Amino acid sequence: MPSSVRDNSVPYGLRRNLHHPARGGQCSAARAPGHCSDLCQACSDITLLLRPSAMVHHSLDTAMSITPTTTLDSMPTTPWSPTNSYPDVPMVMSGFTSRLWSHESQPQFWSKYQVWEWLQQVLDMHQIDAANIPFQNFDMDGHQLCSLSYQDFIRAAGSMGTILFHSLTELKWSAQCHAEIGQLEVKPELDFPCPFPDVSYPPGEIYDPIIHPLAPVASPTPSSPADIKRSYSRPHQVRKHNPRGTHLWEFIRDILLSPERNPGLIKWEDRTEGVFRFLKSEAVAQLWGKKKNNSSMTYEKLSRAMRYYYKREILERVDGRRLVYKFGRNARGWRESEK
DNA sequence: TACTACTTTCCTGCTT
DNA sequence: AAAGCAGGAAAGTAGT
Numbered sequence: 001m002p003s004s005v006r007d008n009s010v011p012y013g014l015r016r017n018l019h020h021p022a023r024g025g026q027c028s029a030a031r032a033p034g035h036c037s038d039l040c041q042a043c044s045d046i047t048l049l050l051r052p053s054a055m056v057h058h059s060l061d062t063a064m065s066i067t068p069t070t071t072l073d074s075m076p077t078t079p080w081s082p083t084n085s086y087p088d089v090p091m092v093m094s095g096f097t098s099r100l101w102s103h104e105s106q107p108q109f110w111s112k113y114q115v116w117e118w119l120q121q122v123l124d125m126h127q128i129d130a131a132n133i134p135f136q137n138f139d140m141d142g143h144q145l146c147s148l149s150y151q152d153f154i155r156a157a158g159s160m161g162t163i164l165f166h167s168l169t170e171l172k173w174s175a176q177c178h179a180e181i182g183q184l185e186v187k188p189e190l191d192f193p194c195p196f197p198d199v200s201y202p203p204g205e206i207y208d209p210i211i212h213p214l215a216p217v218a219s220p221t222p223s224s225p226a227d228i229k230r231s232y233s234r235p236h237q238v239r240k241h242n243p244r245g246t247h248l249w250e251f252i253r254d255i256l257l258s259p260e261r262n263p264g265l266i267k268w269e270d271r272t273e274g275v276f277r278f279l280k281s282e283a284v285a286q287l288w289g290k291k292k293n294n295s296s297m298t299y300e301k302l303s304r305a306m307r308y309y310y311k312r313e314i315l316e317r318v319d320g321r322r323l324v325y326k327f328g329r330n331a332r333g334w335r336e337s338e339k
Numbered sequence: 340t341a342c343t344a345c346t347t348t349c350c351t352g353c354t355t
Numbered sequence: 356a357a358a359g360c361a362g363g364a365a366a367g368t369a370g371t
Contacts, residue, residue, distance in 0.1 A: 248346075281359090294347080300359080305346055307361065322355070322359055 107171050110142025146172065171260075248305050249314050251288060252276075253327070253334045262287070274327030274334055281323055 137156035138145070145168065153161035153168075246254075255262045256276055265284050269275040278284055281299035289297025306325060309315035313328040327334050 292346085297347085301347055301349090303360075304348080304362085308346080310361095317361095320355085 107142045107168055108146050110145065246291070248288065248302065249309055249327075249331060250333070251291065252284070252306075252325075253331065255284070255287075256334065269324060271336065274331070275318060276325060276327075277321075278323040278325075 148156070148165075150161070150165050153165040155161070157164055252266065255266050256268060265280045265287070266276055266278050269277050278299070281303075285297045285299040285302040288302055289295055306315060309328070310317055313330045315331065316326040316328040318324040318326050332338065
């Protein structure tokens with residue numbers, strides 16, 4: 001239908017139902033967040049994602065006082081990584097329990113070794129040369145690390161201090177989010193004041209795995225601190241310019257690779273085969289819309305874009321399963337071996 | 340400015 | 356009945 005004859009004064013969801021009488025009554029809030037007086041699932045999901053302020057303040061107040069249970073010399077029994085911190089289990093909000101956010105994933109409980117791992121992974125994520133960070137200044141465990149102020153980070157790591165502080169803050173935030181997520185009061189709020197003035201996102205902005213790629217997913221875990229230092233010897237790498245910004249499939253991929261920042265949105269169905277499923281389809285669409293500054297983004301539109309990827313073999317069809325997609329031969333960066 | 344790649348919007352028909 | 360999938364068509368957006 002030519003756009004000239006489209007009735008754009010009527011929301012598409014309603015227009016569609018007008019054209020499609022079988023579709024009356026779907027929640028239009030998913031298509032127009034903030035305009036729904038009754039809570040629907042999508043609104044609730046978004047709220048959970050966008051409303052961390054209370055949790056964060058609580059996190060900052062209380063996290064520091066937690067007594068570490070690890071010693072300086074204790075070594076982790078398992079490598080610290082988002083993948084093994086988050087087993088492939090359903091991660092819907094309501095079912096999110098503390099077993100998915102174990103002590104070893106909380107910065108407060110890190111050993112000295114884990115602090116170094118974190119340093120390495122932040123550097124990997126930002127492709128920063130290790131020479132930029134004086135490791136001797138971070139010869140401490142997680143409890144001590146968490147007690148550092150922003151200024152302490154600046155003193156310890158110079159310009160890198162901001163990145164490190166930012167990363168640690170997010171991890172503490174995540175830890176607290178996950179600890180409290182089950183008790184979280186659900187309200188239809190879409191904006192929140194940024195809790196970290198020194199490292200703030202723009203007002204109302206939510207975590208974006210592309211803009212803020214702080215989740216440590218970049219590299220294999222070294223077997224020792226010595227390996228960590230050796231791995232830093234490579235020259236500083238420059239990110240490949242992506243003139244179009246992040247594509248949808250990359251956005252989806254990065255959510256999958258950073259589940260601790262977007263719990264319960266998308267989950268791997270088959271990690272090895274690249275099969276994944278949307279758990280909160282409208283929430284993902286809202287997140288994508290937020291990134292594209294498009295408040296009217298819906299899963300319906302997002303899924304159309306996803307279907308275009310079939311032709312380009314960035315995605316493959318998964319027949320007979322709703323909300324399930326599979327990375328295709330032209331998708332890059334999702335395999336564990338590619339990290 | 341034109342071209343291009345990619346995404347978004349709208350739609351119908353169908354399936355789950 | 357509602358939600359999701361498939362895919363055509365066209366418009367919008369942004370980089371070159």
